[in-house]
Amino acid sequence: MKKVIGWLxxxxxxxxxxxxxxxxxxxxxxxxxxxxxxxAAAIAVEAVLPETKDMRDVKTFTGTLKPWSSFEVAPxxxxxxxxxxxxxxxxxxxxxxxxxxxxxxxxxxxxxxxxDLDVARAELSEAxxxxxxxxxxxERQKILTEKxxxxxxxxxxxxxxxxxxxxxxxxxxxxxxxxQAILDNARLKLNDCTVTADWGGGDMHRYVASREVDxxxxxAANQALLTVAELDRLYAVIYAIERDYPSLKxxxxxxxxxxxxxxxxxxxxxxxxxxxLQDNTRQAAVQIEVPNKDLRLKPGMYVRxxxxxxxxxxxxxxxxxxxxxxxxxTGVFKLSARDGKAVFVPVETGIATRxxxxxxxxxxxxxxxxxxxxxLTDGVDIRIPADFQIRKPDDAEAGEQETARL
Numbered sequence: 001m002k003k004v005i006g007w008l009x010x011x012x013x014x015x016x017x018x019x020x021x022x023x024x025x026x027x028x029x030x031x032x033x034x035x036x037x038x039x040a041a042a043i044a045v046e047a048v049l050p051e052t053k054d055m056r057d058v059k060t061f062t063g064t065l066k067p068w069s070s071f072e073v074a075p076x077x078x079x080x081x082x083x084x085x086x087x088x089x090x091x092x093x094x095x096x097x098x099x100x101x102x103x104x105x106x107x108x109x110x111x112x113x114x115x116d117l118d119v120a121r122a123e124l125s126e127a128x129x130x131x132x133x134x135x136x137x138x139e140r141q142k143i144l145t146e147k148x149x150x151x152x153x154x155x156x157x158x159x160x161x162x163x164x165x166x167x168x169x170x171x172x173x174x175x176x177x178x179x180q181a182i183l184d185n186a187r188l189k190l191n192d193c194t195v196t197a198d199w200g201g202g203d204m205h206r207y208v209a210s211r212e213v214d215x216x217x218x219x220a221a222n223q224a225l226l227t228v229a230e231l232d233r234l235y236a237v238i239y240a241i242e243r244d245y246p247s248l249k250x251x252x253x254x255x256x257x258x259x260x261x262x263x264x265x266x267x268x269x270x271x272x273x274x275x276x277l278q279d280n281t282r283q284a285a286v287q288i289e290v291p292n293k294d295l296r297l298k299p300g301m302y303v304r305x306x307x308x309x310x311x312x313x314x315x316x317x318x319x320x321x322x323x324x325x326x327x328x329x330t331g332v333f334k335l336s337a338r339d340g341k342a343v344f345v346p347v348e349t350g351i352a353t354r355x356x357x358x359x360x361x362x363x364x365x366x367x368x369x370x371x372x373x374x375x376l377t378d379g380v381d382i383r384i385p386a387d388f389q390i391r392k393p394d395d396a397e398a399g400e401q402e403t404a405r406l
Contacts, residue, residue, distance in 0.1 A: 042340065042381040042382050042383035043342075043372055043375050043376060043380060043381070043382050043383065044372060044382070044383045045333075045335070045342070045369045045370075045371055045372035045373065045376070045382050045383075046369065046370050046371035046372065047335045047367040047368060047369045047370060048318070048319060048322070048367065048368065048370055049367055049368075050316055050317065050318050050359065050364040050365075050368060051316075051317060051318075052314050052315065052316060052317070053314075053315060053317055053356070054311070054312070054313045054314065054315065055311070055312045055315040055317060055350070055351040055353070055356070055358045056308055056310070056311050056312075056351070056353075057308065057309040057310035057311070057312075057351045058306055058307070058308050058309070058353075059244055059247075059306070059307055059309060060304055060305070060306050061238040061239070061240065061286075061304070061305045061306075061307070062238065062302070062303070062304055062305070063236045063237050063238035063239075063288075063302075063303055063305055064236065064237060064300065064301070064302060064303070065234045065235070065236050065258075065290070065297055065298065065299050065300065065301045065303055066234060066235055066236070066237060066299050066300075067209070067229035067230055067231060067234060067299045068230045068231075068232070068233045068234055068235060068289075069206075069229065069230040070209065070227065070228070070229040070230070070299075071227070071228065072212075072224040072225075072226070072227050073098055073099075073195060073197075073224070073225050073226045073227070073228055074195075074221075074222045074223055074224050074225055075099065075101050075192065075193070075195050075219055075221065075222075075223070075225065076189075076192040076221060076222065077101055077106070077189050077192045077193060077221055078101075078218075078219055078220050078221045079101040079102045079103070079105070079106075079193065079218070079219060080101065080102040080216065080217070080218050080219070081099060081100075081101060081102075081213060081214075081215050081216060081217045081218075081219050081225075082099075082100045082101060082102045082215065083099055083100040083215060084098070084099045084211075084213070084214070084215050084225060084226075085097060085098060085099065086098060086208050086211075086226060087208060087211050088208050088209070088210060088211050089207065089208060090207065090208045091205040091206070091207055092197050092205060092206050092207065092208060092226075092228055093197065093205050094197050094198075094199045094205075095196060095197055096196065096197045097194060097195070097196055098195045098196060098197060098225065098226065099194075099195040099225050100193060100194050100195070101192075101193040101194075101195070101219060102193070103190055103193035106186065106189050106190040106193055107190060109186045109189070109190075110183065110186045110187055110190050112186075113179065113182045113183040113186045114183055116179050116182070116183075117176070117179040117180055117182075117183050119179075120172070120175045120176045120178075120179040121176055123172045123175065124169070124172040124173055124175070124176050126172075127165070127168050127169040127171075127172040127173075128169060130165050130168070130169075131162075131165045131166055131168075131169045133165075134158075134161050134162040134164075134165040134166075135162055135165075137158045137161065137162070138158040138159050138161070138162035140158070141154050141155045141157075141158035141159075142155060142158075142159075195225065197228075205232075206228040206229060206230050206231070207228065207229055207231050208226050208227070208228055209226075209227045209228060209229045209299075210226065210227045211225075211226055212224045212225060212226065212227070213225055229299060231292060231295055231298075231299070232291075232292060232293060232295075233289060233290065233291055233292055234289075234290045234292050234297055234299060235268075235271065235287045235288060235289050235290060236254075236256060236268065236287075236288040236290055236303050236305060237285060237286070237287055237288075238285075238286050238288065238305050239278075239281070239283040239284065239285055239286070240283060240284050240286050241282065241283055242277060242282050242283075244309070245277070245284055247309040247310075248270060248273050248284075248286060248307075249270065250270055250271070250272075250273065251269055251270060252269065252270045252307060253267060253268075253269055253307070253308075254267070254268045254269065254270060254288045254305050254306070254307050255267060255268075255305070255306045255307070256268055256288070256290060256303045256304070256305050256306075257303065257304050257306075258297070258301050258302065258303045258304070259302065260297075260298075260301060261296070266290060266297065267290075267291075268288040268289055268290035268291070268305075269288065269289055270286060270287070270288055270289075271287050271288065271289040272286070272287035273286050273287075274286070288305060310351060312350060312351060312358060315350065315351070315358045316358065316359045316360075316363065316364060317356040317357060317358050317359065318332060318356070318357060318359055318364065318368050318370075319355060319356060319357075319368075319370050320352060320353070320354070320355055320356055320357045321370050321371070321373075322357070322368045322369065322370045322373065323347070323349060323357045324373055324374065326344055326377075326378070329346045330346065330347060330348075330349060331344050331345050331346040331347050332344075332345055332347055332359075332364070332368040332369070332373075333345070333368065333369040333373045333376050334366050334367070334368065334369075335366065335367040335368065335369055335382070336366075340381055340382055340383075341379055341380065341381060341382060342369060342373075342376045342377075342378070342379070342380050342382050343378060343379065344376075344377075344378040345362070345364075347359050347360075347361065347362065347364075348360040348361045369382075
């Protein structure tokens with residue numbers, strides 16, 4: 001009886017172990033089946049055909065408009081501001097009287113120095129007469145001495161007097177020149193009491209950008225009255241990064257737009273390019289001359305500047321989202337509809353716009369995947385529906401891109 005029970009226990013243990021082994025095998029089979037199903041799941045993608053279009057390498061910069069020239073108008077003399085003829089926004093023609101400084105004291109100085117000059121001239125005239133007398137006496141004594149009639153002492157005395165008078169005459173002559181210079185300086189200061197627009201050409205206007213003082217102000221020499229600016233032409237200042245710097249050329253056309261005139265484009269040309277890039281930004285200042293005869297543009301306006309660096313007619317292009325990187329290589333995924341796989345093809349790119357990228361090489365004569373390509377690896381399965389049809393994308397400027405879903 002005990003042997004039967006023992007055998008029954010052994011048989012039960014063996015059966016339990018067998019059941020556990022069978023269950024483990026079933027689990028393993030189920031796991032392998034799941035992996036196979038997962039591996040078999042294909043990735044759905046979208047693709048388009050490459051196309052040919054003109055590509056332009058257009059860069060957009062931002063900048064600020066500035067007056068072509070701007071400077072402060074100030075008197076050269078001090079005094080009370082008696083008259084100021086212009087205010088903010090006024091046009092100032094060349095040669096116009098901008099301001100007057102009270103000139104009473106300067107007129108008095110001119111009168112005084114003129115009188116001093118007259119005195120100096122009278123003294124010079126007197127010295128000339130005395131010099132003539134001394135010269136004639138000197139010559140007479142010289143003749144008498146040569147004839148042994150006069151004494152040597154008389155000759156020497158006449159000679160000394162003549163030389164002394166010649167020195168006095170030279171001094172008087174120098175004093176006249178000094179007094180003349182003082183008078184000229186006084187007259188110049190008197191003229192400086194009238195502040196005029198010194199730029200030439202009566203038809204060339206500048207405009208008052210700011211007014212610093214009012215009439216009645218006690219002015220110091222070189223204290224600003226107004227700031228005037230030339231607005232017939234402006235210049236925009238933009239900053240180009242190191243990568244764009246080699247493409248900039250003097251005379252290059254630039255197209256400007258501003259929020260003040262939506263939809264309008266103003267044309268300018270590069271007039272100056274900085275020869276040194278800034279250390280902190282690695283950018284170079286670029287000056288763009290902008291004609292402004294109608295005065296619509298104003299200094300201080302924010303502008304967007306577009307410049308064309310390259311033009312490639314009939315370029316081979318694909319949508320920009322078709323170009324990706326794999327293992328540090330730039331390329332596209334080729335749609336291989338025959339075997340239902342995606343194949344990575346390295347490419348060399350050219351001009352890139354907001355929606356398209358130029359493919360320089362190789363020649364693409366197959367559909368390229370545009371959606372889902374970030375999930376792909378070389379040779380991965382893709383899903384191709386029976387009604388698949390490849391179509392070209394719409395023009396990117398319209399903001400639409402027509403694709404075929406796989």
